[in-house]
Structures are given as C-alpha cells and as structure tokens.
Amino acid sequence: MHGCVPGLMSTTRHLPVKTVPTAKLPSAAAWGVGMSPVFDTFLANDSIVTTESLGSPDGDLRLYPDLDRLVALAGQPGWAWAPVDRITQEGERHPGCSRTVLRRIVTEAAERHRITFEAGIEIEWAVGRGPAADGDFVPAVSGPAYGATRQVELSDYAADLLAACAAQGIEVAQLHPEYAAGQFEISTSALDPVAAADVSVLVRQTIRAVAQRHGLVVSFAPAVFAEGVGNGGHLHLSAWREGVNLHSSGKGRYGMTREAESFVAGVLAHLHALTALTAPSPASYLRLRPSQWAGVFTAWGRETREAAVRIVTGTAGLTDRAANLELKPVDLAANPYLALTGLIAAGLDGLTSAMPLPREITGDPALLTADRAAALGVRRLPTSLSQAVRAFRADEQLRAALGPVLADAVVAVRFGESDSVADLDDEQIAAAYRWKY
Ligand code: GLU
Ligand code: MG
Helix, strand or coil, rough: CEEEEECCCCCCCCEEEEEEHHHHHHHHHHCCECCCCCHEECCCCCCCCCCCCCCCCCEEEEEECCCHHHHHHCCCCCCEEEEEEEECCCCCCCCCHHHHHHHHHHHHHHHHHHHHEEEECCEEEEEEECCCCHHHEEEECCCCCCHHHHHHHHHHHHHHHHHHHHCCCEEEEEEEEECCEEEEEEEEEEEEEEEHHHHHHHHHHHHHHHHCCCCEECCCCCCCCCCCCCCCCEEEEEEECEEEECCCCCCCHHCHHHHHHHHHHHHCCCCHHHHHHHHCCCCCCCCCCCCCCCCCCEEECCCCCCCEEEEEEECCHHHHHCEEEEECCCCCCCCCCHHHHHHHHHHHHHHCCCCCCCCCCCCCHHHHHHHHHHHHCCCCCCCHHHHHHHHHHHHHHHHHHHCCHHHHHHHHHHHHHHHHCCCHHHHHHHHHHHHCC
C-alpha cells in the first residue's frame, strides 16, 4: 500500500483530504495529521467566508484517522482510506468536527432515552461520458429510465463497482438504473449512524474511482440539469430500544410506537430548518420541486413518494427488522454527518415533547388546494437556500445539536453560497455545481 487518505467532510460541499505515506500511518494514528480549521467555511467555488470562530488564517488542528474503519481502496489500488475525527492541538474534540457532533447526539440518545439508531443513505448519481467539452454532461447510457438496457450498457462498470464495494466490506442492498439521464442508484444496508455516514462517503469515493478506471465521469450534484429529476440522497432511519424496532412494535399507525409517531412529528415540525442541512446547495432547490419524487411538502405517508417523510413498513414477515422512516428532501451536497445529526435532533425533540403525528397524506400534495393543504398542515418546503437558512437560524434545537461553531458555519456558508449565485439563472446554477459533488 502506498498511502492512506484520511477523509473528512466540511460543512458543505466536497471532501477535503490529506494523505500520508503508509510508513507514516502509525504516527498519524498516534499524533494526528495537521489541518487548518478553515475548511468548514469554504464555498463550492473555493472562496472562503468567515464566522466568529472559523475562516481565519490562524490556528491548526489534528486529524485522527479512525483505524477501525481503515479500508484498502479497491478502486484506487495502492491506497487506503479512513474517516477522521478532528481534535484540537490541546487534545480536545474540535467543535467543527461533524463526525463528533453526530456521535454525540447518538450517545445522548442512548443515555437519555435508551434509544439506538440504524441508518442508511441512498446514493443516486449520473454517469457521463467523459471528459465532455465545456463541462457538459453527456449521459453514458441511452436506455430508458430503470431500463435493463442501461444495466447492459454499463455492465462492466457496475460489476466492478459491486466487486469494489464487496472488497471494502460494504454491504450493498441494491444497485439499479434510475430515472434521469445516465442516472443510477445504490443502497447499502443499515448501520449505526456514524458508520452509515462513513460508508456514504466511502461509497461515493468508490463510485468515482471505479468510473474513472472505465473512462467515465460521475456527478452527485442535486441537479445535473436545471430541469427534470435530480440526484437524491434519501436518509433512512429507525429508532430501537433493547433490540426492538420502535417503528414496528407499537399500536400506532402502521405499527409505530407512540414514540416513533412523535419522532416523525418532530421531523416534520423542524423540516424547514432541517432542509438547510439536508439540501445545502443552491442547486438543491432546482431538485426540490413538486412531482419529482423529492418530497417537498411537510407531510408523511406510507410508501408515498411525494411526501417528505415516507413511512416504510417493510414486507409482511420482515416488518420488525425493516420498518423505518425515509426522509426525501436530502441530496448528496449534504454533509451526511450533519444531515443525520439534524434528523435525529428533530426527531428526538418530537419524541421528548410527545408531539402528535398529523394526518397521513396520500397522493401528490401538489394537487391539494391551498385551503385543504393549510387545513392538513401541509406546507411547501423552502424554495431557496436562503429561505432554508433563515429557518435554520431561527431553530434553537437544530442549532444546539450542531453547537455554536458549526451552526454559525452552516449559516455563513449557506448565505455565502446563496450570494455567489445571485446573478445566475437556473441553467447557470446547475452548471456551476454540476461537477462540484
Ligand atoms: N431522484 C429522486 C430524488 O431526487 C428520487 C427517486 C426515488 O424515489 O428513488 O429524490
Ligand atoms: Mg431513487
């Protein structure tokens, strides 16, 4: 092995990385690798915004690779990868570490509520012929949505991808051609939330690396084009107590316990603010449009694809394992650690306040009249990043879950991102972010 890539995720956007030669791995594990705290205030165009505590040229911190998750990268022979935790030079947890923030809320849920979680992140991406002129996206397949022909066209790529995932210990549940041009989707088995976020980062690194070996390019951007269906990153989550799934062991709707119902109610109550974490790019709002299965209304329903929260019960016989909630207004511009932290914080607020679950919505909420939607409490999610950030800024619970340093960074970065596209039309916004994720 040549080297190790300690990967981390910044507040928004891409994966900053550092690499060390393999011979330095023991020292990296013992003492960390240096990094500036500035990365959380980067915008997608590589400019930097500032907050009270981040964005300055001063300071340093240490990246500690999590050796339990060290994995030889099958798509990048000679390289290994590990997610990192950020520690200050004084040995404290760094307040900008989103992986630490997620671990903290998971630990608190276990201590205060005796609840553990299982999570999974779906990954949709578009595969293009590369490299195309002028940053254009040229789909690598011509077959129809969900079509077997697409699977044939990219047969070798898909096979190598599955082999790479297997070699890296990633349990893939499914890989299939999706709706949009060149689009595919992979889903992985449920894991504890920190591991699920780690895997989501690793799977994307793998998808990209294997594509490159096949002369293909990939985009995880929320909207590869301004119009049409985008790339989602739906979150699945279930809450458990002592091995019992709270989404399938109660007398509430679809077998939910009272706590699971309140958890879902909490997610809906915080959803406008949560969108700033789950849909963090200006391009996210090109995807978040009605009737494109992205779930842009504060509503829930069993197996609904237009409500923000889809209740998955699983097939009879499997429900005690499979029941979970799926959050749809999530894309892969999101930092998965922060998105899961926000989702859990919102749900736990509902659970602790015993929020009542509103009525189920069936069909497409876009077809409800304004009066009917208001009567049912169905609201359209933010239609722009700045709207979402304003909701986040006003949401005490979500801000507290992130802590002031990360919450401020989220606000500054999102406003900065929003300002940076103020003069662009939708096509230009799609183009600006097409290859950023
Ligand atoms: N591509 C859709 C989205 O942007 C999701 C399609 C599906 O339900 O799998 O969320
Ligand atoms: Mg899909």
